[in-house]
Amino acid sequence: MSENTLQEPKVVSLHRPTAAITLPPAATWPREEVLALFDLPFNELMFKAQETHRANFPDGDVELATLLSIKTGGCEEDCGYCPQAARYDTGVEAKKILDIDTVLDAAQQAKDNGATRFCMGAAWRSPKDRDMDKVEEMVRSVKALGLETCATLGMLEEHQAQRLKDAGLDYYNHNLDTAPEFYDNVISTREYQDRLDTLGHVREAGLKVCCGGIVGMGESREQRAGLIAQLANLNPYPESVPINHLVQVEGTPLHGLPPLDPFEFVRTIAVARITMPKARVRLSAGRRELGEAVQAMCFMAGANSIFYGDKLLTTDNPEANDDRALLEKLGLRTRGAVLESVQKESCGC
Numbered sequence: 001m002s003e004n005t006l007q008e009p010k011v012v013s014l015h016r017p018t019a020a021i022t023l024p025p026a027a028t029w030p031r032e033e034v035l036a037l038f039d040l041p042f043n044e045l046m047f048k049a050q051e052t053h054r055a056n057f058p059d060g061d062v063e064l065a066t067l068l069s070i071k072t073g074g075c076e077e078d079c080g081y082c083p084q085a086a087r088y089d090t091g092v093e094a095k096k097i098l099d100i101d102t103v104l105d106a107a108q109q110a111k112d113n114g115a116t117r118f119c120m121g122a123a124w125r126s127p128k129d130r131d132m133d134k135v136e137e138m139v140r141s142v143k144a145l146g147l148e149t150c151a152t153l154g155m156l157e158e159h160q161a162q163r164l165k166d167a168g169l170d171y172y173n174h175n176l177d178t179a180p181e182f183y184d185n186v187i188s189t190r191e192y193q194d195r196l197d198t199l200g201h202v203r204e205a206g207l208k209v210c211c212g213g214i215v216g217m218g219e220s221r222e223q224r225a226g227l228i229a230q231l232a233n234l235n236p237y238p239e240s241v242p243i244n245h246l247v248q249v250e251g252t253p254l255h256g257l258p259p260l261d262p263f264e265f266v267r268t269i270a271v272a273r274i275t276m277p278k279a280r281v282r283l284s285a286g287r288r289e290l291g292e293a294v295q296a297m298c299f300m301a302g303a304n305s306i307f308y309g310d311k312l313l314t315t316d317n318p319e320a321n322d323d324r325a326l327l328e329k330l331g332l333r334t335r336g337a338v339l340e341s342v343q344k345e346s347c348g349c
């Protein structure tokens with residue numbers, strides 16, 4: 001069934017016509033093959049996704065990542081889904097960059113709650129060099145706590161990616177957001193190619209890539225397939241693939257869209273799993289809206305990472321206790337627990 005039979009997308013075109021983006025010459029996943037996966041009968045798609053998942057993640061664990069907004073609001077960009085864009089009246093107050101102690105306290109708390117990765121997000125178009133000094137100090141200090149580090153700071157130049165690598169950063173998050181031809185309906189202040197360029201700088205610096213997108217922004221199923229094809233054809237594909245379900249925030253241009261059919265979200269997770277078999281596919285924003293049953297289906301479809309904690313950057317996230325209860329109900333172990341048991345098994349005590 002095509003997406004247009006599920007919902008009539010509201011046209012939220014912010015801007016100009018799209019420049020053509022070409023796939024790498026030997027695309028591993030032509031878009032039509034990705035779309036064919038989306039079009040499979042639901043049970044068949046879930047079966048294929050489970051097969052891929054079990055073959056590549058025999059432990060079946062779920063990674064817990066905690067996200068902290070180190071610099072909130074006041075962003076000059078115009079991402080149509082984002083409450084942190086200064087131009088939208090969303091009630092998000094612009095704040096200065098957090099001090100190092102606040103970040104370290106949050107990281108320690110995340111670790112104590114079982115998170116293995118700590119992601120620091122800043123609402124910037126791109127970081128200024130004076131910001132980089134502070135972020136590097138945060139990265140070094142968080143890493144010293146024994147957590148994997150991730151940062152999302154906007155567009156990066158080559159030398160900035162290198163500085164983060166030198167500070168010990170493990171992952172850099174920069175999302176493609178959507179399919180190239182839908183992109184201009186959502187953002188005008190940076191090009192799709194700018195995003196690809198940043199991802200290139202991140203890879204060249206030797207950082208691992210966290211890159212995904214948002215679904216439910218009024219795009220068609222074919223455009224969701226286009227997003228997944230873009231991600232899967234990055235060479236190599238990202239180590240982490242966050243799939244966000246649009247959280248509609250009042251005051252943003254995307255508020256008021258018809259909601260995406262939840263099965264379509266589960267299908268997107270399954271197709272991401274099949275096309276990027278070794279990636280951590282992360283359930284990110286919008287989990288609260290999905291409810292437990294749909295989240296459970298997402299885990300069956302191959303999601304094996306969640307953002308964990310009470311808040312994402314500015315929107316609510318299921319509380320940590322609810323997350324633990326859900327994982328327990330489903331009998332899912334966390335990555336931290338699996339690592340701990342491996343360490344114990346290999347310990348001579």
Ligand code: SF4
Nearest residue numbers: 075077079082085123
């Ligand atoms: S998504 Fe990031 S770059 Fe876009 S407006 Fe929000 S904070 Fe700024």
